[in-house]
Amino acid sequence: MAPTNDITATPAADQHISHGGKDYTTIKEGLAYILIPASASKIPQTTPKGANAPQSVFYNPIQQFNRDLSVLAIKAYGEEAIERKERSIAKNKQKIQDKKRKREDDGLRDSSRKAGKIEKEKGAIGSANPGPAAEIVSESVVEESTDTQQDKENGSVEAANAVVDNSVSIGTNGDVEMVTADEQLLVEQKAASAKTTEAPSIEAIPAKDNLSSQPKKPSFTILDALSATGLRALRYAHEIPFTTSVTANDLLPDATKSIKLNVQHNKLEDKIQTVTGNALSHMYNVACGEYKENGKPKAKYDVIDLDPYGTAAPFLDAAVQSVKEDGGLLCVTCTDAGVWASNGYPEKAFSLYGGVTIKGPQSHEGGLRLILHAIATSAAKYGLAMEPLLSLSIDFYARVFVRIHKSANEVKFLAGKTMVVYNCDEGCGAWTTQTIGKNKLAANKSGKGHFWKHVYSQAPSASEHCVHCGMKTHMAGPMYGGPMQSPEFIKKILDGLPNASKDTYQTHARIEGMLSTALEEHLPPIVEDTNSPTHPSKTNRYDPAALDLYPFFFIPSTLAKVLHCVTPHENAVRGGLRHLGYRATRSHTKGGCIKTDAPWEVIWDVMREWVKQKAPIKEGALKEGSAGWRILRLGEGEVKEGEKPNLKVVFDEKLGMERDAKKLPLPLRLLTLQTPIPNRPLPIRHPPIRNLHHHNPHILTLNKTLPPPITILSAIPPTPILLPAIKRIILQMLLLIIPFLLRASLH
Ligand SMILES: [Zn+2]
Incomplete structure (x- = not known):
């Protein structure tokens, strides 16, 4: 039996602690130690390595992957946020110094004028301002002018976006322009967005040791809104070095009591605050400035982590408002995959996420898009736009990381990147998508530059029966139709992985594997319109107009099942598509799947060629009128030579091999x-x-x-x-x- 320690003992794994008449053992995860009451009941739980062992209800090992990933993702996000804040602090400091110097100069000039020694004093000022100071000033001037340039560009985008016809006009292609707002609202929106550019809000906190002379350290605050044992809060405080404060909130007084004990044991009292209360009221109070800290309203959080049991949907409205508006990070877990990724409860998915689930193997991809849709629409009500950074479907839960930007203009793109899906879930599995609204690039009347119009979508875009197999289609969504991953963000996490200890991050290998797949998942358009005023090459940030044109994968075995043929190797199908000039990659949500920019017509052509070249089906294998029978055109008799598609499919397995995403260049x-x-x-x-x-x-x-x-x-x-x-x-x-x-x- 190991010796029993006091709560003040240096924490260690498998330690025995006695405190307040209760006994605890210690579990180590990451750099944090969590106290488990000796009396706590145990239930069988799966470890990240797949072993099944009885484990205390106070610790859930399967979620270690989520916690490891969250630490690394918040760290990657935070490093950039801190850099931005430091730049802003330096700029503010420089401005103050410049003003001070100007005042001093003016004062000197005044006094010297009085003394009648103007010329002499001027010389003295010159020598009191040596070279380096002058250099700093000129540097700051350069920075200012770049910013002004950027502001001007933003301004021109805004002005362009603000163009609204007062009448409903019908465009040449049948699009009807939407009159979205009256002029008053536009003026208000412009004023609001003018106030909130990318410049970060700063509440610098003075470094502890020396209040006056030390440079100010930027604040970095995290809210663990549904903290339970406080394990996440402990890990963030321990493992994200620039974190200045973590708030651990839980509804139950018993929970916050045990969080406090853990904070004391981990010696993190100076970094972690505990709050007992409803997460919603805490977040709304912060959002409204009614939550006071040291007598002052608490600033919004840099990062909010929502990690509930079940759905996070009820917390989204409060969370989008209490995270910083200049690109604050929201981390959202939803463990109710039975709702957002199943066929069982489309009505429940609609109530929680505002859209209906998609049936079929791509249901997890659809589920992630439903969750993003719920966040984006919650945020849009307050003029807040969502930028997805990383969206993962893991085991039975979803985890998404998004940034929130205050921008009335970016919100306007949401209808044009919210889509419904027409899904052939009873037949061949093909799908088409349609956006609810449409973002349309138009040239300025002056001929200089382009601007975005937000117009109605033309309907209908699909017939009620599948064009490939004739079966009934079903509708899914509305759901988010923009890119779900930011390759730059994923690369940043991956770049940091070699420095992350495999002892501390025990799910290291899985994180690397999943992120590498997610990195290659998004297929951007081959050629992008650089006329767009929101193109990243012009704004140096994410494009709020970007659409994911190829949102779902397919699985070769599912297609083979439709045709009743032997399943082709995924490399053969990928090779066939690549040989035709299409891109083919994977999705992290399912093994053996293929994501491609080839249209379904081509995918079925490839499969028809597979049957013809490599895997002929038995006569009578397909029932007349079935999806496969129609796709193989068995009812059409001999097809005339001229009517045959001109596709020459080569099932080149070598060309179809998966490639290491980390070694690929950044996406096009x-x-x-x-x-x-x-x-x-x-x-x-x-x-x-x-x-x-x-x-x-x-x-x-x-x-x-x-x-x-x-x-x-x-x-x-x-x-x-x-x-x-x-x-x-x-x-x-x-x-x-x-x-x-x-x-x-x-x-
Ligand atoms: Zn079909």
Whole structure:
């Protein structure tokens, strides 16, 4: 039996502590120690390594992955936030110094004028201002002017966005423009967004030792809103070094009592405050400035962590308002996958998340989008925009990390990136999406620059039966239709991983694996419109207009089941798609799945070719009228030669092998075309098979005499991942040029 210690003993793993007449043992997770009452009941629980052992109800080992990941994600976010704050503090300090110096100069000039020694004093001031000080001043001037430039750009975006016709006009393509607000509201919104640019709010706290001379340290505050044992709060305080304060809130007095004991045992009294009360009232009080700390209203939190048992939906409204508006971080867990990712309770999913679940293997991807939809719509009511950083579906729960920005303009993009899905869940599994509103890029009347219009979406975009198999489709959503991952943010966490001890972060390997998959998950459009005033190349931040055009994956075995054929290896399918010039990658939500920018017409063409080339089906295997029967066109008899699609599918397994995302260059989105492509066609989303001429090998032969249009594409480095994409762009461009050449040769 190990010796029993007092609560003040240095914490260690498997320690016995006696305090207040009760006995405890200590469990170590990360750098934190958690006290487990010896009398606490035990239940069988699964460890992160899959072992099943009885464990106290006070400690849930399976969630260690979530906690490890959260520490690393908040750290990655915080490092950048602290840098921003430090820059801002330095700038403010410089401004104060400049003002002070100016006052001193003016004072000196005044007094010297009185004394009639103006010329002499001027010389003295000159020598009192040596070189380096002058350099600092000029540096700050440069910084100011850059900021002014940035503000001007934001201003022009705002002015452009504020253009609203007073009448409903019908555009050439049938879009009806939405008149969203009267002028008064616009003025208010402009005023509100003008106040809140990216400049961080600063409540610097003086360093402890020396109040006057030490440089001020930026604050970094975290709320663990539903703290339970306080393990998260303990870990954040221990493991995120620049954290200045963590608030651990719980409804139950017994819980906060045990949190306090743990805080004392971990010697973190100077960093962790405990609050006993309803998480909602605490967050609303902070949001309204009614929660006082040292007699002053408490500032909003840099980070809020919502980690409830079940859904976080009831806490979202309060959380979006009590986290900082200049890019504060919200970390949200929802453990009710039975609601957001199942077919069982579409009505409950709608009540909690504002959308209906999607049936099929992609239900977890859909669930993440429902949760993001719930956060984004909660925030939008208050002029707050959501920027997703990382969205993961893990075991039975979802964990999303999003930033919140006060910006009336960014909120306007939400309808245009909120989508419904028409899902062929009873037939072949194909889906199409439609956004509720539409964000449309338009040229300014002056001809200088472009602006975003927010208009109605044209309806309907899909028929009630699946165009591939003729089965009934069902609707899912509305749900978030923008990108769910920020590759830059994920890379930042991954870059920090080698410095994270595998002893402290026992789920290290799984974090690395999951983040690497999530990193390659998003397929940005091949060519982006750099005319957009919100393009990252212009704003140096996320694009609020970005859409995820390829939001869901498919699974080869599910497709093979529809056709009653042998399942192709996923590398063969990926290779086939890549050979055709499409991108093919994975989703972290399911093993063996494929995400691609190929439209469903092409996916089914690939599968038809699979049956034809490699896996012929038995006669009578498919029932007449079934989805597979229709997709294989078994009722159409012999297809005439000219009607056959011109796809030449090569099941190249080597080309289809998975690649290490960490070794890939950053996604294409981060590269911009320096030379715009004239009359570039819009991305083809679901072209009918007959339009796929650009895969016709004859066209390639015909064009061999043309000079290769390499110059236009030279801005993109020809790395292996980009080659298929480049090939596709070249083919599309050739298609554009051919009619002109033909016409020219006729004249
Ligand atoms: Zn179908």
